[in-house]
Amino acid sequence: MLKIKNLHASIDGKAILKGLNLEINPGEVHAIMGPNGAGKSTLASVLAGHESYEITEGEILFEGKDLTALPIEDRAREGLFLAFQYPVEIPGVSNVNFLKTALNEIREYAGLKPLSAKDFLQLVKEKSALVELDSSLATRSVNEGFSGGEKKRNEIFQMAMLNPKLAILDETDSGLDIDALRIVASGVNALKTKENATLVITHYQRLLDYIVPDFVHVLFDGRIVKTGGKDLALELEEKGYDWIKAEHA
Amino acid sequence: MKNEGRGSLIEFQQQLVPTNLQLPDSILSKANQDIQRLADFPTTKSEDFRYTRLIRLNKLQLQTEKSFAPPLVNIAPTTEGIQIVFENGQLVSVVGQHEGVTVQSAQDVPQSQWLACEYKGFVQAMNAVNAQGGVSIEISKQVAVPTSITIIQRWSGKSQAVLLHHQIVLHAFASAHIEWIHEGRAEESFQNLLLDCFLAEGSQLKMDKLQTQEGNSFSFCTERIYQKKQSSFAINTLTFNAFFTRNDLEIFGQEEGTESKMYGVFMGEENNHIDNHTTMNHMAPHSTSNELYKGVLKGKASGVFYGKINVFKDAQKTNAFQSNRNLLLSDDASVNAKPALEIYADDVKCSHGSTTGQLDQQALFFLRARGISESKATDMLIKGFMAEIVGAVKSSHIQEALQTLLG
Ligand SMILES: Nc1ncnc2c1ncn2[C@@H]1O[C@H](COP(=O)(O)OP(=O)(O)O)[C@@H](O)[C@H]1O
Numbered sequence A: 001m002l003k004i005k006n007l008h009a010s011i012d013g014k015a016i017l018k019g020l021n022l023e024i025n026p027g028e029v030h031a032i033m034g035p036n037g038a039g040k041s042t043l044a045s046v047l048a049g050h051e052s053y054e055i056t057e058g059e060i061l062f063e064g065k066d067l068t069a070l071p072i073e074d075r076a077r078e079g080l081f082l083a084f085q086y087p088v089e090i091p092g093v094s095n096v097n098f099l100k101t102a103l104n105e106i107r108e109y110a111g112l113k114p115l116s117a118k119d120f121l122q123l124v125k126e127k128s129a130l131v132e133l134d135s136s137l138a139t140r141s142v143n144e145g146f147s148g149g150e151k152k153r154n155e156i157f158q159m160a161m162l163n164p165k166l167a168i169l170d171e172t173d174s175g176l177d178i179d180a181l182r183i184v185a186s187g188v189n190a191l192k193t194k195e196n197a198t199l200v201i202t203h204y205q206r207l208l209d210y211i212v213p214d215f216v217h218v219l220f221d222g223r224i225v226k227t228g229g230k231d232l233a234l235e236l237e238e239k240g241y242d243w244i245k246a247e248h249a
Numbered sequence B: 001m002k003n004e005g006r007g008s009l010i011e012f013q014q015q016l017v018p019t020n021l022q023l024p025d026s027i028l029s030k031a032n033q034d035i036q037r038l039a040d041f042p043t044t045k046s047e048d049f050r051y052t053r054l055i056r057l058n059k060l061q062l063q064t065e066k067s068f069a070p071p072l073v074n075i076a077p078t079t080e081g082i083q084i085v086f087e088n089g090q091l092v093s094v095v096g097q098h099e100g101v102t103v104q105s106a107q108d109v110p111q112s113q114w115l116a117c118e119y120k121g122f123v124q125a126m127n128a129v130n131a132q133g134g135v136s137i138e139i140s141k142q143v144a145v146p147t148s149i150t151i152i153q154r155w156s157g158k159s160q161a162v163l164l165h166h167q168i169v170l171h172a173f174a175s176a177h178i179e180w181i182h183e184g185r186a187e188e189s190f191q192n193l194l195l196d197c198f199l200a201e202g203s204q205l206k207m208d209k210l211q212t213q214e215g216n217s218f219s220f221c222t223e224r225i226y227q228k229k230q231s232s233f234a235i236n237t238l239t240f241n242a243f244f245t246r247n248d249l250e251i252f253g254q255e256e257g258t259e260s261k262m263y264g265v266f267m268g269e270e271n272n273h274i275d276n277h278t279t280m281n282h283m284a285p286h287s288t289s290n291e292l293y294k295g296v297l298k299g300k301a302s303g304v305f306y307g308k309i310n311v312f313k314d315a316q317k318t319n320a321f322q323s324n325r326n327l328l329l330s331d332d333a334s335v336n337a338k339p340a341l342e343i344y345a346d347d348v349k350c351s352h353g354s355t356t357g358q359l360d361q362q363a364l365f366f367l368r369a370r371g372i373s374e375s376k377a378t379d380m381l382i383k384g385f386m387a388e389i390v391g392a393v394k395s396s397h398i399q400e401a402l403q404t405l406l407g
């Protein structure tokens, strides 16, 4: 589904990703862990198409298509979804209204008719229940006045609404208490199928108790330096990142 | 070569017809004198027109003959409420009535019933000397008008001069909602519209003003609001795509406990110029004013926000809040914002702030990352920016018109 080969990316002339390789197949859950500043969010932004980053080398294929040739919105329409580490607040833009536009643009891209108002509302009801997002939050301005946890749940609500092929969750667990974490994780798990895939970016092993990964990768200094099963996460939790840093210093 | 601007105001004003309104003689003669004394349009050296060049007015060749083309924003004729329609300055219809509401043509208002005493600057002086009609609305004591009173102004054609003077009087404890709708599609024309509102004790007036403009006309629009004890006034001024619009809104909180709300949105494109000047006079204790103006400028459009707050010496316990926020959508768009506070009382709460910025790039990235095209996402963010004010507009007429304007 996703093939990243020797990816180099920089921002403002500063190299952040330095030869990253990653392959994700349908039905898989991958986790990327790594110390602060390793380039995890950079990878997420580059995949989503953030225009501040320059790809200096390498390629990204999404379902065989060159992702880097697509504008941001077409990547989403192709089925890529990014749950942001820091969800943005947008005063005056209603959560459901923007989602309706987003969903219908994605459907149009796929040659589907827009959803009827009734079906859309039914979907909102169903999916907001999935992440226990209060229905009043669904209709408010995007993230405005939401608590940290509500913002993260709102990201997963959007994911549920848009039903992507590949979801990238950037530190979706940060700032969540254990109950919120459980809700978010069960939402993500409920959305899992054989056809889609999930890339979980996290700092802590904790989330991986709930969203169980098939593969764990360690991202350090712009490259994936280690890959293992879910036990690798436990090892990192126990030993920290210093031994990785030492190995790659 | 003609000496630039010399006697330009007098020359311009000579194209206009003497007023057919019966303003008090003292006002007329003073206004005439003011024009003779000023002689020229103010330059950008004057405080009031620092960012608005009037020299372009010299090129206008005005005719007084009226002509008319179909409306720009279609407002369905009302089945409820009162609707007053002007076409190129001519009162063409008054539909609807309500007990306790008197509507008459401004020409029929006797001298003693023109209530404003002071006409400041060339815009108001010219209106005094040259206004051709208008409407007068009077609402009796304790009458709450349940439906809107709509004043529609349309102008079209070429080289049209439209000068009108309206007066709205609310007697004690009366309340009303006014929609003031300007639909301009005239070329090389000139408008000078003056609206005076007198709010007696405990009265309440809400006003929604929508200005839309196509064509290269010069539009001057003045509101003077006089508030007595415990009265409340609220206005939403919505100005869209105006080639040249200058708004002057001045409120006089003359007695204790007045409440005044001034909200505005202005949106310009191409080489539009939109200038909003507001003045809030707190003249008595315990009064409150709230002001919020938001500007959105694209292309080479320029905007001005000038907000003056005067707190008089006796106006203790005044609360006055002013805020201005602008969004510039291109490198060539610009805005000049200036708050001006003059506070002579010591026990007051006053705040003001003005910010000008670009579209939130992070928000734009977010929306696009959800599959929304860049242009739709941009429109969404612009609408979101204006929502605070546009959302506050109760008028369904205007909400419908806004739908058309904003997509
Ligand atoms: N706009 C920027 N300009 C320069 N450096 C940046 C910019 N944004 C992020 N960085 C740097 O890129 C590196 C990777 O950041 P990030 O991808 O956010 O790391 P992570 O998500 O793994 O904590 C950090 O060293 C950070 O300081």
Ligand SMILES: [Mg+2]
Pocket (backbone or CB within 6 Å): A040, A041, A042, A085, A171
């Ligand atoms: Mg990060």
